[in-house]
Amino acid sequence: MTVAAHGYAPAASDRWRRLALAFSDSRNLLGLVFMLPAAALLIVFLAYPLGLGLWLGFTDANLGSTGRFTGIANYLSLAGDPVYWLSVSNTILYTVIASAAKFFLGLWLALLLNQNVPFKAFVRAIVLLPWIVPTVLSAIAFWWIYDTQFSVITWALKGLGLIDGSIDFLGNGTNARISVIVANVWRGIPFVAISLLAGLQTIPGSLYEAATLDGASSYQRFRYITLPMLTPIIAVVMTFSVLFTFTDFQLIYVLTRGGPVNTTHLMATLAFQRAIPGGRLGEGAALASSMIPFLVAAVMFSYYGLQRRKWQQGTRD
Amino acid sequence: MTNRRDVIKLGAGAGLVLGAGGLIKPRRAAAQSLNLKPEPGAKLRVLRWKRFVQGDEVNWLATTKKYADANNIEIRVDSENWEDVRPKAAVAAQVGSGPDIIIGTNDDPQKFPSKLVDVSDVAEYLGAKYGGWYDVCKRYGQRDGKWIALPMGAAGACLVHRKSHIQKAGFEEIPKDTANFLKLCQALHKNGTPAGFALGHATGDGNTWCHWALWSHGGMVVNPKNEVVLDSPETVAALEYVKQLYATFVPGTLSWLDPSNNKAFLSGECSLTNNGISVYYAAKTSDAPAMQEMAKDIYHANFPVGPVGRPTEFNLMFQAFVFQYTKFPNAAKDYLRFMWEREQFVPWMEASIGYVSHPLKAYEDAPVWTADPKATPYRDSVKVMLDNGYSGTLGEASAAVISDFVVVDMFASVCAGSASPKEAAKAAAEKAKRIYKA
Structure with missing residues (x-):
């Protein structure tokens, strides 16, 4: 027995060694193992909550009960809800206008910052401030700025003798929509500007020199060098910018809570209102899930619409 | 959102406090008549709305500490903006974990009655001792004939x-x-x-x-x-x-x-x-x-x-409710009983300068309502108010109409x-x- 046991042990050890060697030689297997921690994190913190949210949207779950499967009842109910459609149109309006404004102003700022300005590093750091300040804090600042009684804008305009009464920034639908969009743009510009600035700095100066020697105007340099070279960055930046804007919550929650008369309710704020304070988890989840197609469409547009590889390579699409 | 956290721990001389505290003895006797004996070594976590007037919180925490010391238990009181308490209560009900006691608003407990400890014994004890609950309190605190929450009173408007x-x-x-x-x-x-x-x-x-x-x-x-x-x-x-x-x-x-x-x-x-x-x-x-x-x-x-x-x-009604997942239901209920007793509740109302109008009829004569005549209009806030589900029943739908x-x-x-x-x-x-x- 002892001899047999001794004879068996090296064989087993050899097999394990061979397995270990095969394992370390297999790039696929090793890659899989290395990916596992990241995959686990994504599954636990991303895929599971997303899956649960989607599932809740198909149930009549409320606070305290897991609910029953009700198929698309929540979605049918939302389809007949004018407040839901108002929130959809508000969200689209908010996203389109704010994203476009952030892009143009951000690009303009990036081009300015790309010039040789004095105290370049300091100015760039200052530009980032609105992005660094926590959203809730900047939202509270805007809450004061937009206050009917205490607005600094009203105060200044009154002081200059330009107006007599108070400006009702958040008191009617149109003003409130414009006000929240302005606040969002103020907060989002630095992200776009700094990201595009990083992109601008990767464009080789020799291209501009060559173009200048060829007699290209500044518009032509921008149109045929800057823009094509910047397009991949624009695609990524605008994808994120659109996503952030579409899913905005804090600004609205602090400034208006969706009022007046739901004119500033976004899908995210309405979903929260229905699911948590309102207690209707299923309906809130369905509402939140209904944002997904819009988000996917926005990503598709940004990604495929802007990342035109042939154009970047200097040929026509 | 700002959190205010206070951890109240048992002092080593709890026994001495028990012996020396003349006020504690009668209250303990009252609790025994309810057969509520806090579980030994109980640890309670309470989430309540953040004070609107400073005196409320100071008094509440001091009284809580007095109870914790006297009963050799630990009570932690967290305070949050009143509107943030509701989602926290909702999550606690949903996941079955969180504070043992939540002091929330309006019909919160009516949204998840099956998750809450029956506090009928405490409510009936307090009602019998202090002249009964106002009618609106019964509508807010009861479900199917049993008490699922203890009305704390209303922030009178x-x-x-x-x-x-x-x-x-x-x-x-x-x-x-x-x-x-x-x-x-x-x-x-x-x-x-x-x-x-x-x-x-x-x-x-x-x-x-x-x-x-x-x-x-x-x-x-x-x-x-x-x-x-x-x-x-x-x-x-x-x-x-x-x-x-x-x-x-x-x-x-x-x-x-x-x-x-x-x-x-x-x-x-x-x-x-x-x-x-x-x-x-x-x-x-x-x-x-x-x-x-x-x-x-x-x-x-x-x-x-x-x-x-x-x-x-x-008016904005406040209610305290105990979740079934608590390991210390008796301690939770007895703590609430203690806080609702006249000896604690009336001084707390005074410290809050009448911010919360009483839910029990006998507290009508609390000095806070007459010491400063300007507070008197708030006295009957609970007595004359209707509930947010009026004139139907309270529950998910009435809460949704408000939210x-x-x-x-x-x-x-x-x-x-x-x-x-x-x-x-x-x-x-x-x-x-x-x-x-x-």
Whole structure:
């Protein structure tokens, strides 16, 4: 027995060694193992909550009960809800206008910052401030700025003798929509500007020199060098910018809570209102899930619409 | 959001405290009659709404510590903005984990009754000892005949006003009826000292006065059978009344959130609004001489009675409830019993200068209601109020009507001119039907 046991042990050890060697030689297997921690994190913190949210949207779950499967009842109910459609149109309006404004102003700022300005590093750091300040804090600042009684804008305009009464920034639908969009743009510009600035700095100066020697105007340099070279960055930046804007919550929650008369309710704020304070988890989840197609469409547009590889390579699409 | 956390731990000399504390002994005896013996080594976590007046929190924490020390247990009290307590309670109910006790608002416990500990023994004990609970407390705290929560009282909403401005407008005091109240607001507007009531998504102040306006004219969201009856001539009458009232308001009320009227009132921009006693408290305790001067001119009055001929106030109710996942149900219930006993509750009301109106009838004689006559109008806040589900039952649907601002938005849409009273009543009724049908 002892001899047999001794004879068996090296064989087993050899097999394990061979397995270990095969394992370390297999790039696929090793890659899989290395990916596992990241995959686990994504599954636990991303895929599971997303899956649960989607599932809740198909149930009549409320606070305290897991609910029953009700198929698309929540979605049918939302389809007949004018407040839901108002929130959809508000969200689209908010996203389109704010994203476009952030892009143009951000690009303009990036081009300015790309010039040789004095105290370049300091100015760039200052530009980032609105992005660094926590959203809730900047939202509270805007809450004061937009206050009917205490607005600094009203105060200044009154002081200059330009107006007599108070400006009702958040008191009617149109003003409130414009006000929240302005606040969002103020907060989002630095992200776009700094990201595009990083992109601008990767464009080789020799291209501009060559173009200048060829007699290209500044518009032509921008149109045929800057823009094509910047397009991949624009695609990524605008994808994120659109996503952030579409899913905005804090600004609205602090400034208006969706009022007046739901004119500033976004899908995210309405979903929260229905699911948590309102207690209707299923309906809130369905509402939140209904944002997904819009988000996917926005990503598709940004990604495929802007990342035109042939154009970047200097040929026509 | 700001968290305030206090950890109260048992002192080593708990036994000595027990022996020395003359007040503790009778209360322990009372608890024994309920057969509530806190579990040895119990650790309780309490989540409550963050104080509106400093005295409330100081007193609450000190009394909690007294109880924890006397019973050799640990109690941690977390405070959060009252609107943030509701989602926390919801999550606790959903996941089955979190604070042992939550002191929430309105019909929170009615949304997840099956998750809560039956506190009937404590409620019946307190009711029998202190003259009974006001009727509205039973509607809020009971479900299917058993108590699922202990009503703590309500943050009464009264008409906070500048007396000198009211007098200048030709009225000695706030009128007792809605018709003359409108005349007062018109006179205030004419004098440049207008009234202002929140019409934005102000969960507390907006819902409070808008429900009063609706109910005072006989309108209601649902009837006792939970059938939506909001689209009614009474609702239209209420909307027409508020439209006239709105014309007299300080600009900007359509965007007002809960803190807005406090700011406007204390800055002198508005002379009449609805609020708890906190505006007066802020002025009275301010170091600024101008504020102290203003405090002398601040008075309170109850809402006027409308065509229905009886008070129809709506106030923010606070309720304490214990989750079934707690490992220490007896400690939780006994702690609540202790805090609700007269020896603790009345001093707490005093420390809160009457911010919370009592739920038990015997506390009517609390000195806080007479020591400063300005607090007296808040005394009957619970006695005269209706619940937010009126006149149907409380539960998910009634909570959703409040959280979706169905009534506030109905009034706001008329005031903003985006809908006629009839259109607004119809649209709001449709919203309510969706909620009650779900």
